Amino acid sequence: MQHEVTERSGAFVVALHGDVDLDTSPSARKILLECVGKRRPVLADLSGVTYIDSSGVASLVESLQSARKGGSTFALAAVSEAAMRVLQLARLDKVFTIYGSVDDGLARDG
Amino acid sequence: MEGKTFEPVLSFHFEARADRLKGVREKMLECATRCGCSEALARDIVIAVDEACQNIVRHAYAGQGGPAVLECRLVGGDLEILLSDSAPAVDPATIKPRDLDDIRPGGLGVHFIRTVMDTVEFQPSPTGVGNLLRMTKKVR
Numbered sequence: 001m002q003h004e005v006t007e008r009s010g011a012f013v014v015a016l017h018g019d020v021d022l023d024t025s026p027s028a029r030k031i032l033l034e035c036v037g038k039r040r041p042v043l044a045d046l047s048g049v050t051y052i053d054s055s056g057v058a059s060l061v062e063s064l065q066s067a068r069k070g071g072s073t074f075a076l077a078a079v080s081e082a083a084m085r086v087l088q089l090a091r092l093d094k095v096f097t098i099y100g101s102v103d104d105g106l107a108r109d110g
Numbered sequence: 111m112e113g114k115t116f117e118p119v120l121s122f123h124f125e126a127r128a129d130r131l132k133g134v135r136e137k138m139l140e141c142a143t144r145c146g147c148s149e150a151l152a153r154d155i156v157i158a159v160d161e162a163c164q165n166i167v168r169h170a171y172a173g174q175g176g177p178a179v180l181e182c183r184l185v186g187g188d189l190e191i192l193l194s195d196s197a198p199a200v201d202p203a204t205i206k207p208r209d210l211d212d213i214r215p216g217g218l219g220v221h222f223i224r225t226v227m228d229t230v231e232f233q234p235s236p237t238g239v240g241n242l243l244r245m246t247k248k249v250r
Binding site for chain 2: 023051055082085089091
C-alpha cells in the first residue's frame with residue numbers, strides 16, 4: 001500500500017493506493033489519524049484501493065470517530081468498487097459521508 | 111456432503127503471517143474464478159477467506175506465525191473451503207460477529223465470513239492438532 005497526503009482548500013486529502021489489509025492497515029491508520037488530529041477536514045481518496053479488509057475498515061471508522069470527537073469532519077471520496085463492496089458488507093456505506101470525487105468532496109466539505 | 115464425490119481444486123500451504131495474506135488472496139481468487147465463479151462472487155469469497163486467515167494470524171497464532179493450509183474442492187455445485195492450522199484449539203464460541211448497529215472499529219471479520227459464505231463451521235481437526243474451519247458456497 002502507498003499513500004499520498006495533499007493539502008487542498010484547507011483540507012487534507014489522503015489518497016490510499018493498493019491493498020489495505022492486515023499487513024498495511026497500521027500505516028493507513030497512522031497517517032489518517034495524524035491528519036485527523038490536526039483538526040482540519042480530512043477526505044480519504046479511495047479510488048486507488050484495490051482491496052480493503054476489516055482492519056482497513058476499522059481504521060476508517062476510528063478516523064471518523066476521532067474527527068467527530070475533535071469537532072472536524074472525515075469523509076470518503078471516489079471509493080473504488082472493491083472498497084465499496086466491503087463498506088456495504090459492513091453496512092457502513094450509510095455511516096460515512098461518501099463523495100463521488102475528491103473535487104466534489106472538497107467543494108462541500110473542505 | 112459425506113458420500114459425494116469431490117474434485118480437489120486447490121491445496122496451498124502458507125505461513126500464517128500478515129505479509130503472506132496477499133498471496134493467499136491471489137490463490138483464492140484464481141481458484142474461485144477457475145471454478146466458474148463470477149468476478150463479484152470470486153471477490154466476495156476472497157474477502158471471507160482472507161478474514162478467516164486473519165483470525166488464524168491474529169488469534170490462533172497470536173501474531174507469532176505458524177503453518178496453515180487452504181484446501182478447496184468442488185462438491186456438486188458447492189465450493190468447499192477447508193482452512194486448517196496447527197495452533198492450540200480455539201473455542202468456536204468465542205468467535206462471534208458483532209452487532210453492526212454498534213459503530214466501532216473492529217469485529218467485522220466474522221460478519222463478513224458469515225454474510226458471504228453459505229455455511230461456516232469449525233470441525234474437529236483430522237490430525238487431532240490445531241483448528242479446522244469448513245466453509246461452503248454454492249458456485250454452480
